Amino acid sequence: MALVRNCLLPSDLLYDVPTNIWVRELDDGMVEIGMTDIAQTLAGSIIHCRPKKVGKKVKKGKSVATVESGKWVGPVRSPFAGNITERNDAVANDATILNRSPYGEGWIVRITPADMEGDRTALVGVEEASTLYEAYMQEKDLASCIHCEGFEE
């Protein structure tokens, strides 16, 4: 687990730093997608998460879910083109999970990528992500990540 300005970055994940997304490669060829600790900090208290329906075809860089906090709304962008094979109904019912457990219970969708190897090349490992996030946070003037009560590391 890497730590950048109090923001956690698990070592076993891949990251798309510009869109603030993490990716976990699963054994069955699927990938799991979620928001990073930095993303949940920038959003503030999240009140709604609406993942798209299972079976929906997504393009790379397009939205797989909509996330809303008090005054902010934004897309969760998919780093892969493919089909949504699973959605996490738990975060759809209780979006605060994204603040409490961004890397665990807070996964958003699982996708079967159309071009795993091709799209994967745009992602970075934890080491490179740490360097990029340090610069990203400096640019956003973000002092450190904020963890709510009950945050799961």
Add this chain to the structure above:
Amino acid sequence: MLALYKDAGYQDVLVEEKQALFDQVTQDMRYPETLYGCYECGICVAACPSARFYDFSPRVFAQVMAREDVHTFYELLNDSVWDCSQCFSCTCCPRENNPGAIITIMREVAVNNGLASAKEALQAYSRIIFKIMSTGTQVSPDMLQPDFFPDWGQDVRDVAENLDVWRRAIPPETMHTVELAWDVSEKTRLELYMIWKLTGNLEMIENIDEGLFMILEEVMEELLEEHGYDIDDFDNILED
């Protein structure tokens, strides 16, 4: 072409770029009715609520525009322009200047050109725009969150924690929901979407927040599909 303030920021930005933005403001059809000359009497500043709280002065806007000082104009466009509360108290000007209206035009220019200051200033309004488009109402009770209203102190924490209970306690019809202010028909939402699309408002949103634009299009595409319309087939939608 001297700057009103010698220390005007953004010295590294080309004067041509500043001039082009300045021209967009002065060429706006509303602009001639905003500025008639300035005595520097300060009545507008005395009436301005923002001047009491920020390093902000409506008089500076009138002066800078009248002097055609593009350097200070550019600094204002990237900073102070967002401090105005658009209350138009400054229209008490004895020369009938309207610094608030100058600022309205400047803000539109900042948004149309996708300036970083506009992106930053409007970031906190993304959900309001999303709410208008997806529900037809701009505010919802669940916007009352402690991290967005820290100045409300304990009050907002109490309200946010028991929002649904407070909502149910209101006697008039509120649909007892925290996600909507009131119900707006789908027809009205579709009309609103058409107005935004045809007037260039959606394009303006795309310049400022591409992510927001993307989800707005998706929400409306879904709604239109439900009604059997193609998102780009406006003639058909308008006829119906």
